[in-house]
Amino acid sequence: MAEEHATKQFIRNAARRLFAERGYNAVSMRDIAGAIGKQPGGIYNHFPSKQTILVDLMEENLTRAHAAAIAPLPDTDPVARLEAFVRGHVKHNIENPDDIFIAYMELRSLEAEGAAQIMSKRNAYEAALRAILRDGQKSGAFTFADPAIHARAILSMLGGVTVWYRDTGAQSPAVVAENYVQAVLQSVGVPYSAPTKGQ
Amino acid sequence: MAEEHATKQFIRNAARRLFAERGYNAVSMRDIAGAIGKQPGGIYNHFPSKQTILVDLMEENLTRAHAAAIAPLPDTDPVARLEAFVRGHVKHNIENPDDIFIAYMELRSLEAEGAAQIMSKRNAYEAALRAILRDGQKSGAFTFADPAIHARAILSMLGGVTVWYRDTGAQSPAVVAENYVQAVLQSVGVPYSAPTKGQ
DNA sequence: TAAACGAATGAACAGTCATTCATTTCTGAG
DNA sequence: CTCAGAAATGAATGACTGTTCATTCGTTTA
Numbered sequence: 521m522a523e524e525h526a527t528k529q530f531i532r533n534a535a536r537r538l539f540a541e542r543g544y545n546a547v548s549m550r551d552i553a554g555a556i557g558k559q560p561g562g563i564y565n566h567f568p569s570k571q572t573i574l575v576d577l578m579e580e581n582l583t584r585a586h587a588a589a590i591a592p593l594p595d596t597d598p599v600a601r602l603e604a605f606v607r608g609h610v611k612h613n614i615e616n617p618d619d620i621f622i623a624y625m626e627l628r629s630l631e632a633e634g635a636a637q638i639m640s641k642r643n644a645y646e647a648a649l650r651a652i653l654r655d656g657q658k659s660g661a662f663t664f665a666d667p668a669i670h671a672r673a674i675l676s677m678l679g680g681v682t683v684w685y686r687d688t689g690a691q692s693p694a695v696v697a698e699n700y701v702q703a704v705l706q707s708v709g710v711p712y713s714a715p716t717k718g719q
Numbered sequence: 720m721a722e723e724h725a726t727k728q729f730i731r732n733a734a735r736r737l738f739a740e741r742g743y744n745a746v747s748m749r750d751i752a753g754a755i756g757k758q759p760g761g762i763y764n765h766f767p768s769k770q771t772i773l774v775d776l777m778e779e780n781l782t783r784a785h786a787a788a789i790a791p792l793p794d795t796d797p798v799a800r801l802e803a804f805v806r807g808h809v810k811h812n813i814e815n816p817d818d819i820f821i822a823y824m825e826l827r828s829l830e831a832e833g834a835a836q837i838m839s840k841r842n843a844y845e846a847a848l849r850a851i852l853r854d855g856q857k858s859g860a861f862t863f864a865d866p867a868i869h870a871r872a873i874l875s876m877l878g879g880v881t882v883w884y885r886d887t888g889a890q891s892p893a894v895v896a897e898n899y900v901q902a903v904l905q906s907v908g909v910p911y912s913a914p915t916k917g918q
Numbered sequence: 919t920a921a922a923c924g925a926a927t928g929a930a931c932a933g934t935c936a937t938t939c940a941t942t943t944c945t946g947a948g
Numbered sequence: 949c950t951c952a953g954a955a956a957t958g959a960a961t962g963a964c965t966g967t968t969c970a971t972t973c974g975t976t977t978a
Contacts, residue, residue: 525924525925527925527926541827542827543742543744543827543828545742545744545745546744546828548964548965548966549965549966549967550964550965550966558926558927559926559927559928560927560928560966560967561926561927561928561929561967561968561969562925562926562927564966564967564968565924565925565926566925569966569967570966570967625824628741628742629742629745663905664898664901664902664905665894665897665898665901666890666898669890669895669898670898670902672879673876673879673898673899673902674876675879676875676876676877676878676879676880677872677873677875677876677879678875679875679879680871680872680874680875680876680878681875691865691868695864695865696868698864699863699864699865699868699869699872700872702863702864703863703869703872703906704906706862706863706905706906706907706908707902707903707905707906708905709905709910711908713862724954724955726955726956747934747935747936748935748936748937749934749935749936757956757957758956758957758958759936759937759957759958760937760938760939760956760957760958760959761955761956761957763936763937763938764954764955764956765955768936768937769936769937
């Protein structure tokens with residue numbers, strides 16, 4: 521529980537915003553320093569390299585994604601688990617658009633060491649969804665051909681939320697989550713109609 | 720129909736491969752020149768700038784995507800049109816993975832002028848899918864809440880194909896397309912079972 | 919108050935970038 | 949064979965890159 525200088529968090533916040541906005545390669549250490557009103561050299565008192573900032577951001581995001589979508593899953597039937605997964609995932613995506621965008625776009629900006637670390641965490645997350653799909657397929661609740669393909673199709677669909685959610689401030693997160701719950705459940709062959717809202 | 724020097728196409732091909740592999744910002748004009756065994760200065764005989772190469776690639780891709788997924792749509796019921804759209808879209812994605820990847824990842828590398836041009840073509844493509852969804856919703860064939868959200872959810876799902884298709888050479892394009900047709904049709908509430916292949 | 923130490927400065931370093939350009943080489947028409 | 953114009957060269961330009969470092973500043977401990 522090492523005490524952390526406030527500047528370190530300022531650097532994280534500025535880097536997150538800038539990486540998401542322009543892309544890792546298009547952001548310079550001078551940009552990050554300028555965004556927090558500091559000189560570039562000072563960043564190296566808190567992070568050993570630019571690459572380390574990126575890995576730090578991705579790592580933290582995956583930890584929180586797991587806590588939001590995987591950890592609190594009920595131990596009940598596949599339909600309830602898939603629905604809870606979608607809600608947790610969409611909620612996390614909507615609440616952390618910059619982190620999600622970076623996680624998706626900057627995988628190839630990772631150098632070997634960080635890449636292995638991040639990919640391993642990522643795979644664990646995807647495996648959790650695959651397990652739900654396989655259970656539902658085995659029990660006859662779900663209808664689809666290939667669990668691996670379908671897991672990726674679902675994650676792609678859900679991952680798209682942040683690509684466009686900024687633009688359309690119109691819908692509330694709850695409404696968006698509702699749409700995705702329906703889309704995902706129907707995509708595995710489970711009929712679904714919204715619970716409260718008319719129609 | 721201006722005669723085009725062969726070098727111009729070599730530049731396009733090299734740039735496409737490199738942009739997809741490392742990202743626009745991580746590729747230098749020297750890289751592109753080196754990939755075709757030329758000197759960097761010579762590229763400027765064919766393209767006025769690095770940015771122009773990117774816009775050229777994206778423009779061409781959108782033209783071919785339209786020809787593959789929108790232009791040949793039948794004038795029949797929404798279910799048949801949606802199915803045909805998915806098949807055309809997935810086929811185009813699988814056959815042009817580098818172009819699709821660039822179109823998706825490098826939107827923010829576009830400068831103002833090119834961005835407007837590309838976004839306009841992109842929007843037209845998305846609108847064509849929205850029209851199908853609205854028709855199906857109106858006729859009662861489809862079940863979902865919001866056509867705009869659902870159109871984007873579908874495009875996100877389909878766009879994910881190329882993110883992972885390289886890795887899994889296992890499935891044939893036809894099998895993959897079949898999986899996506901089922902996922903998309905079921906996502907709009909239309910029951911679907913594969914036509915020939917057993918179960 | 920004094921010593922100590924992390925944080926911040928801002929100049930400097932070596933390298934890379936897109937682009938320009940005078941020059942040379944290639945190619946095809948007359 | 950000539951010669952014009954396109955294509956290619958390769959060195960040069962000026963701007964920008966991540967990182968280093970001697971130095972100064974600020975704050976906390978003794």
